[in-house]
Amino acid sequence: MKIKNITILSGYNKKKEKEIIEKIEILEGQKIGIVGHTGSGKSQLLYDIEKLAYGETKTKRKILINGKKADKILKTDPSIKIIGYLTQHMNFMTDTSVYEFLKTHIITRGKHKSKEETKKIIEKVIDEANKITGEEIKKETNLLILSGGQSRALMVADLAYVSESPIILIDEIENAGIKIKQALTLLIKKGKIIFLVTHDPMLALDTDKRFVMKNGGINNVIHTSIREKGIANYFSWINDYILDIRENIRDGKKVDELRLICTPVGEKK
């Protein structure tokens, strides 16, 4: 399903006051940050979007897809679910290999056409995941022994190439062990809309706009300035730098040089 835009029609905050901004429109390819203190309503907003709420949730918000109320089938049939969700917890519980797991997911999603094609998708997912994490995932690796970074990377790549959900919700994903910015770029490249709950300045400032939550309602919408985006870029560079050093340490190398100059993402090494 092609999603051109999402509209959030205002609901009520915890004090039963109408949210200030009546209508917020988000376009294809946009990244939206959701910021605010604990209990300010960030997760509830993600929940409303995930449910494609139409006035039935606590907040009474309405979520429109392409300007219309979402079809009921979009809410109930998981194989056409348009919302992908990356949560804080991404543990696995199935005792199987990465390859078999991805295969099962491809079949579940109704995407299994031929053996060769499925194999190609699986290889693509593992390949892309390896670009995001510094710790190599092999197709025969058991799911249960994947590190946190590997799991997150695998799930991002899975969202991009298996689920292909056009809307992605990310709830305070940890950036330890993954190049989070590259991960988000991978998702955005595929024309997705991303909602991102985060306290991380690198991520919050690398959005198109951010919702400031307060008392359960959307209290403000800040359009990210060019300056903020630049700062985010710098933070992202620092993050990748730390990731590199981390891998060097793992390789048994010594760290004797401190890199200070900010090189643009993608040109280093």
Added chain:
Amino acid sequence: MKIVIFGGTPGSGKTSIIKFIIQELKDLKIHYVKFDVLSTDDDLLIKQKFGVSTENKISGEVCPDHYAALEIPKIIEKHKDKDLIIIETAGLCLRCSPYVNEGLAVNVLNILAGKPSGYGPLLTDADVIIVSKGDLISQAEREIFRSKILEVNKNGLIIDGNGLTGEGAIDVSERIKKIPEVKKTLTLKNSMPTAICGYCYGNKILDSKETLNRYNRGKELKARVPNLNCGKCGFKSCNEFIRAVLDKKINEDRCPYIKK
């Protein structure tokens, strides 16, 4: 009056989710019953928090699901004036699950607890399956789990639930609003397993001769007690009474109706 029966393994989040559902349905006159084996205070906590009428049923020596089946008609009889009776079973055995053919059978299924194919009628006979603890694993695995549920229960309505945030409670509540009122005879969706050995009469010695002996004596007593579970002997059920007699804890005269 409507009836909803919740089943699910211990720790799956039944009580937490029920609390959110009661909150959603606060306009209804609700009676909540909690079945458990040893002890519970969930009924008191729910009464305190929501002011609805509650009670607990402790099964003790009897299988909690059989006990629930024995008690459900009495509960219904006593609470005819209520809009909705919510029954939470102890959820120990995947085999029995005392769902009835009317109302709604809800299974709270802990996604971390194993493969859907390993569950019996508890899952396969449920009308609604609330998948709990899904927030702890990846969405891909949730989707796979869901398709595995559909392999064993095609008609169930699958809802993602969360006992901490109340996710899913609205959907279950909407479903509850749509079920019809209870009519006359309730039937179990699934018959319970045969219980006809000496162990059912409280034998503890692992020996076939011993258990046969116990069974014969138990059967003999069973034919003489009224099987009404009237409670006059001080036990919840005639079976419990029989066990106590066989254990020589009491004399059979304790039953006022026993045939000599």
